[in-house]
Amino acid sequence: MARNPLKDQLAVVGIGSTPYGRDLQRSHLSLGLEAAIAAIRDAGIDKNEIDGICGSGMTPLAQGGSGFLSLQGALGIDEITWGKNSWLGSCFVYAAETVFSGLSDMCLVVQTYVRDPGMSRSAHADPFRRNLTKFGDIGGDIGGSDFAKRWVHSGEPYAGWMRRYMHDYGVNKDAFAYLAVNSRSHGARNPAAVMQQPITLDDYHASRQIWEPMQMLDMDVPVDCAEAFVITTAERARDMTDKPVLIHAMSLGGTRVGEFYENSLPWTENAFWVTLKGLWARSELKLDDIDLFFPYDGYTIDGVGVTEAAGYCKPGECGDFFKDNWDEARQVLRLNGKCEVMTHGGGLGMGRAGGANYFSEAVRQMRGQEGARQIARVPEAALIAIGSFFHDPCAVVLRT
Amino acid sequence: MRNYGPIDDFTVIELYSDVQVNRDNVEYYRGLAERKLLINRCGDCGTWIYPHRPICPECWSWNIKAEEVSGLGSVFMWTTLMQQRSPSAPHEPVPVAAVDFAEQKGLRYLSRIVNCRPEDIYHDMPVQLTWIEIGNLEWPAFEPISDSGRGGTR
Ligand SMILES: [Zn+2]
Numbered sequence: 001m002a003r004n005p006l007k008d009q010l011a012v013v014g015i016g017s018t019p020y021g022r023d024l025q026r027s028h029l030s031l032g033l034e035a036a037i038a039a040i041r042d043a044g045i046d047k048n049e050i051d052g053i054c055g056s057g058m059t060p061l062a063q064g065g066s067g068f069l070s071l072q073g074a075l076g077i078d079e080i081t082w083g084k085n086s087w088l089g090s091c092f093v094y095a096a097e098t099v100f101s102g103l104s105d106m107c108l109v110v111q112t113y114v115r116d117p118g119m120s121r122s123a124h125a126d127p128f129r130r131n132l133t134k135f136g137d138i139g140g141d142i143g144g145s146d147f148a149k150r151w152v153h154s155g156e157p158y159a160g161w162m163r164r165y166m167h168d169y170g171v172n173k174d175a176f177a178y179l180a181v182n183s184r185s186h187g188a189r190n191p192a193a194v195m196q197q198p199i200t201l202d203d204y205h206a207s208r209q210i211w212e213p214m215q216m217l218d219m220d221v222p223v224d225c226a227e228a229f230v231i232t233t234a235e236r237a238r239d240m241t242d243k244p245v246l247i248h249a250m251s252l253g254g255t256r257v258g259e260f261y262e263n264s265l266p267w268t269e270n271a272f273w274v275t276l277k278g279l280w281a282r283s284e285l286k287l288d289d290i291d292l293f294f295p296y297d298g299y300t301i302d303g304v305g306v307t308e309a310a311g312y313c314k315p316g317e318c319g320d321f322f323k324d325n326w327d328e329a330r331q332v333l334r335l336n337g338k339c340e341v342m343t344h345g346g347g348l349g350m351g352r353a354g355g356a357n358y359f360s361e362a363v364r365q366m367r368g369q370e371g372a373r374q375i376a377r378v379p380e381a382a383l384i385a386i387g388s389f390f391h392d393p394c395a396v397v398l399r400t
Numbered sequence: 401m402r403n404y405g406p407i408d409d410f411t412v413i414e415l416y417s418d419v420q421v422n423r424d425n426v427e428y429y430r431g432l433a434e435r436k437l438l439i440n441r442c443g444d445c446g447t448w449i450y451p452h453r454p455i456c457p458e459c460w461s462w463n464i465k466a467e468e469v470s471g472l473g474s475v476f477m478w479t480t481l482m483q484q485r486s487p488s489a490p491h492e493p494v495p496v497a498a499v500d501f502a503e504q505k506g507l508r509y510l511s512r513i514v515n516c517r518p519e520d521i522y523h524d525m526p527v528q529l530t531w532i533e534i535g536n537l538e539w540p541a542f543e544p545i546s547d548s549g550r551g552g553t554r
Binding site for chain 2: 121144145146147148149150151156157159160161163164167208209210211212213214256258259260262263264
């Protein structure tokens with residue numbers, strides 16, 4: 001076991017989400033502020049109790065975004081003792097660790113996503129969206145005319161990995177297809193989801209090839225949205241609510257691949273395996289205890305990687321595992337007879353939030369607040385794993 | 401074929417103005433301008449280093465020199481881009497491959513596959529370096545090594 005001094009010492013006490021839409025015609029900051037206000041109100045605190053902010057993106061001084069500087073100013077929060085920007089899975093972990101360290105007692109995380117011009121042809125045609133990239137917050141040179149640098153922060157290698165995975169393990173696309181159908185089935189039951197139409201396995205296979213063999217329905221849906229959370233100490237959380245959602249264990253994960261993704265390590269050595277190994281070395285709750293599972297679905301190959309790295313099945317066996325754990329009547333996954341997967345529709349069904357909507361869904365389900373979508377037996381433990389094969393992965397176990 | 405000959409740093413930066421040329425990778429771009437594919441290599445332990453960085457990850461030597469590679473390798477993984485982001489981009493499928501160089505296990509370079517139909521590409525397919533002209537510059541690309549051991553048409 002690795003050390004886990006933060007076990008059950010931290011809690012998520014506020015969550016806030018904006019509507020999701022394909023074209024909300026709003027700035028990052030506007031979306032971020034709506035989610036932030038909702039999360040602070042959900043926590044039932046005064047805004048000036050917030051003393052740490054984790055904003056969106058990778059560049060502290062990015063203009064026009066929802067970085068911590070802009071958020072603090074716009075929200076009128078007088079003083080913070082910790083500020084940082086981040087994204088994907090790492091944002092949640094950074095905020096939690098700063099509360100644990102004492103640099104902040106009440107930390108706000110705000111994550112905004114917009115349908116950016118690199119993600120779709122129609123978005124590319126919108127001059128405001130195109131202009132965003134000039135001040136883009138990933139930053140730096142992503143290749144220019146040098147084709148050899150094309151896979152620095154690129155989704156295309158995931159397409160290469162889909163083929164390599166099928167080749168190395170002698171499998172078909174079943175694993176990817178089940179994940180896609182699962183998310184869309186759940187999305188169709190979630191009024192907030194952008195994709196309201198469920199799909200069939202046949203629809204999945206018939207969808208357009210984008211980066212062959214990756215198809216349209218393997219890719220999360222670019223939307224305009226924001227999510228926000230408030231994280232504080234478990235002690236404080238118990239003053240605020242009877243049944244706080246606690247952070248039981250978490251891990252980040254990095255490998256020596258670096259920023260050129262063609263230098264990928266073998267399948268079972270990518271960052272998800274490092275992250276999940278780090279998590280299980282710290283968590284007293286184990287896979288059998290998990291009632292709710294959120295495997296990152298930026299691309300379906302991510303979700304397959306997370307499922308295998310989490311230990312649900314052996315590498316290469318995810319397709320068979322999903323087939324054996326498929327609820328035909330509901331067209332969703334139900335793992336080992338108890339664990340529901342991506343109950344809000346995830347990135348493939350609800351919309352792309354870099355995984356941030358997994359936390360809000362998990363917390364609402366664990367509070368028993370999902371109304372018509374509430375899982376009958378209120379889940380007590382959730383596993384969330386978000387990120388890239390190459391950067392910013394996290395794995396988190398939440399419990400009540 | 402174009403041959404720029406030995407060229408100075410200013411010219412390299414000008415030729416590749418939309419790429420972040422720095423002191424760690426300038427020899428690579430100077431090499432491209434001279435139609436040579438150069439990869440950084442440790443002068444002490446011989447490890448090839450890519451992407452171009454100023455130290456050796458194995459022995460931490462700073463004695464790094466760019467060296468020409470054989471141009472022989474095999475396809476580690478690939479995808480065929482069926483859609484470019486910009487609607488004004490050409491519509492033909494573009495095969496993109498991560499090529500494992502023969503020089504060192506895991507020494508891998510991203511490039512186009514040319515002189516080969518996308519459906520004929522396969523994992524571990526032997527390939528060799530060739531050059532293609534794009535935007536008035538010559539860039540590396542890879543083509544299948546034919547059964548006779550020689551390359552495709554040039
Ligand atoms: Zn060395």
